Amino acid sequence: MPEPKRILIIGAGLAGASAAAALRENGFDGAVTVLGAEAHPPYELPPLSKKILLGEADEPDWVRDAGFWREHDVDLRSGTSASRIELGSKAVLDARGERHEYDRLLLATGSHPRTLPVPGVDLPGVYTLRTLDDALALRSAFSGSPRVVVIGTGWIGTEAAAAARHHGADVTMADLLPGPLWALGPEISRVFADLHTEHGVRWKLGSGIERVTGGPGGVTGVRLADGTELPADVVLVAVGAAPRVGLAHAAGLELSDEGGVAVDAALRTSAPDVYAAGDIAAQFHPRYGRRVRVEHWANAKNQGTHVAANLAGGHEQYTRRPYFFTDQYDLGCEYRGLADPGSDELVVRGDLAKREFTAFWLREGRVMAAMNVNMWDDGDALQALVDGDAQVTPQQLREGDLASLG
Incomplete structure (x- = not known):
């Protein structure tokens, strides 16, 4: 060719x-x-x-x-x-x-950005976040200590909530799921829930969204399926892409x-x-x-x-494992690999309560994913463990020299 x-x-x-x-x-x-x-x-x-x-x-x-x-x-x-x-x-x-x-x-x-099939999502004061213009508009909306409701507790929702609190906004996060970042499993979800709670975020979890309320002048709140009314001047819909x-x-x-x-x-x-x-x-x-x-x-x-x-004419396979990172308040983390927290075994090295730990997800003795939280010295070792398919034990991950395991 x-x-x-x-x-x-x-x-x-x-x-x-x-x-x-x-x-x-x-x-x-x-x-x-x-x-x-x-x-x-x-x-x-x-x-x-x-x-x-x-x-x-x-x-x-x-x-x-x-x-x-x-x-x-x-x-x-x-x-x-x-x-x-x-x-x-x-x-x-x-x-x-x-x-x-x-x-x-x-x-x-x-x-x-995905939206919600409910009335009111097109009202003034309802935002999504995907583009530079979206971010600048939302930042402006966060000024003046508004009441903010963030619908969705994934990565965009939790990062935006942290930013809104930084600007002094009153923040409530709402989701049908039982906790933020629930895809990582309940133990890790609790870490982020506690982090946001300590910074003044309120939660309304386990209920769907019935409608966004307001009129031509703008949004006034979010009504949940259980009848709860959450007052809001700003609503961010962060339910995925x-x-x-x-x-x-x-x-x-x-x-x-x-x-x-x-x-x-x-x-x-x-x-x-x-x-x-x-x-x-x-x-x-x-x-x-x-x-x-x-x-x-x-x-x-x-x-x-x-x-x-x-x-340009090559035929090389793409073999890199997934990677992402987040920064929220004083928490930073990196995630490497691709786990199924619903079935993989969670192994924690460090202290969840202090938010200084590395989480591993094991499947048949192999590391499917590793997530370091406020710990930055083992990045290469974690990548080697995720890439290497080496057989390891939970005890080795908790206590051993990670660089020698990959």
Whole structure:
């Protein structure tokens, strides 16, 4: 198969922009075009719910500096959405009607915030958090000590709650689940629940949302299914994200039961010369022997960088394990791997109460995931344990030299 001369990327988020940058940095000298719906240059998402929402910065971390795209002859079309993919003719139409032909195509369309199918979610004062503009608007809304209700207790919800308390807001978190970050299991959930409670967050858990109340002047509260009324001046809906697969579906690409676009280990879709990376990529992961779709920063960055070589003619499998991090108040943590807390064995090294510990999830004597909380000396050892599939015992993890176990 001849080497490509025209590579087209749909999506100017971290995955798409990282791929474009890596193409040039790896020496690809053909045409590189990136279609991005947002008006802003490509940026990374983690600062939105962290330093920008806290007021520590007004700009995100840009994927590359302002001059990079021009200097490296990347045709970055900010504010340009793709409207249709024509697989047969190998072309993409954008929303302005312009036609873009390609030899290889990368889909990196990312995710959009899920909403709630209840009345009132379109009222003024109801927010989601996904873009730079979202973060700046929400930060402004947090000023003046408003009453804030955060619907959803996952990573975005808990980080936003911490930021709202930093600004002096009165914060209540509401969720049908019994605790924050419940996907990590009840023991770890309790750590984060206690952390937020100590910082003044109130909880209303175990009940669904019936409606958001208010009128043309703005939101006034949240009514729960159990009849509770939570007064609110600001409501953040943080109930997860959904992959943007509309273009792929309309083009006839294979989608995955796990959500997202089905890709093989090398990030190739079901269509020749079409790849997917980042949030939308449901990859057959060679380390797990099944499809995995990950919506975190490191996955978008690393898959984007990796797929660039394959777009240029390579066939390398993507084998990295998932990674993410969070910062909330005085707690920082990193998570490596992919566990099932419902069935994997939890092993804790350190002190949960002091919030200085490493949590391991074991399956048949192998470390599926490791999460270090306010402990920063063992990162390489933890990565080796997650990557190495070594047989270990709970006692070794609690008391042994971690560097010698991987």
